[in-house]
Amino acid sequence: MIYKNNTLKHWGQTIRAVLLFVVLIGVSCKEAPKNGGTVAAKEALKVADQESEQTGTPLYRTSITATDIDFIRASDTDAFKSLAYVEQGAREMPGSESGELMDPGTFVFQVNFKEGKDIEIWAHSAFGTINAAKVYADKLGGRLGKLPLYMRNKLSHVVLHKGDSNAFAEDAGGFFVLYSENMDERISTNDLEETVFHEAVHVAFDLAHAKSKEWKEAQKNDGVFITEYAQSRPEKEDLAESAIFVYTKLTHPGRLDDKVVQWMETNIPNRLVYIEDLFEKTNKK
Ligand SMILES: [Zn+2]
Known part of the structure; x- marks a missing residue:
């Protein structure tokens, strides 16, 4: 009924318009999730997680800037x-x-x-x-x-x-x-609390623990590092990189995805216990 009075030319335009519309829809369906970073990104993360579980590679590139985990929140109480x-x-x-x-x-x-x-x-x-x-x-x-x-x-x-x-x-x-x-950059990504924590771990624990026999043995027995940064500098960064995850597991476990906690329990059980002991011991002092 709508096309009753249309000429052939109009039909051609209509068909072209419909085809263009279909093509555009097709393109946006393919591109939107990738650019939007939701579904496709989550799938990619899942694949990455599975791969790291299977191959024993680190879970993240770095603990602070390469994760979206807000381990310590700006709104947390402080002294x-x-x-x-x-x-x-x-x-x-x-x-x-x-x-x-x-x-x-x-x-x-x-x-x-x-x-x-x-x-x-x-x-x-x-x-x-x-x-x-x-x-x-x-x-x-x-x-x-x-x-x-x-x-x-x-x-x-x-x-x-x-x-x-x-x-x-x-x-x-x-x-x-x-x-x-x-500092401003880290504040903008909610990462300054974690940066302060990371550096304070170096000061508080590196000398006594980062190169200790027990820590090195825990590293050897686990065989895997939680971040690539920790893996690249095992005597310098592994303790500080791992500590923020373990501290959060102890203080605000809900802030870590279940998958992350499971990964820690499966892949770095010895260092998990080592750092938990460290925080529990020093918490009493
Ligand atoms: Zn460091």
């Missing part, structure tokens, strides 16, 4: 009490852009917690003013307050630089180093 400016003075500031170790004008802040010792935050003079430095010291205070007490008490101070390099820890010196732009 932060207050932050105060102390002085401007000379401090050793490794990792500075200039390469100079000594910074004569470091802005020094002190963080107080509801329990445990105070921690100093040393912000490089390159921040320029007390207020500019304090913006970043403020971003750190509550996150330090989320650390387990034992780990926080092992920290002597934290070094803050302007810039966007990756954080690193100096276990023997009892401190770690963060960069302002990298």
Whole structure:
């Protein structure tokens, strides 16, 4: 009825339009899930999980930036009490852009917690003013307050630089180093709490455990690493990479997918027990 008065030309246009519509639908059905990243991404993850279960390869590339797991949430309670400016003075500031170790004008802040010792935050003079430095010291205070007490008490101070390099820890010196732009980036992906935790693990546990006979034996018996990063630096990163998973399993198990927990129990049972013991022992101190 609709086409009663249409000419042949109109029919041709209609058919072409219908064909184009069909082609477009066909393309979008194929492309949408891939680009949308939902169904196809989940399938890919499932395949990756199965593959890693079968081949004993790591579960993730890295623990913090390559996962969507919010191990420690910004809204979690913390022991932060207050932050105060102390002085401007000379401090050793490794990792500075200039390469100079000594910074004569470091802005020094002190963080107080509801329990445990105070921690100093040393912000490089390159921040320029007390207020500019304090913006970043403020971003750190509550996150330090989320650390387990034992780990926080092992920290002597934290070094803050302007810039966007990756954080690193100096276990023997009892401190770690963060960069302002990298902090903002990690905040934007809910990863700064985990970064602080990771670096604090290096400070609190590496010296006594990361190269210990028992840890190495656990690594050998498990034979598999939870992340590629841990696998690439077994004596340096495996403990810190594994610890965030085990800590979350102990404190907020619901934040880990069942599949992740099962993977840990199947693939790294010895290190799971090792780190659980470590947190349980140090929790009592
Ligand atoms: Zn590390």
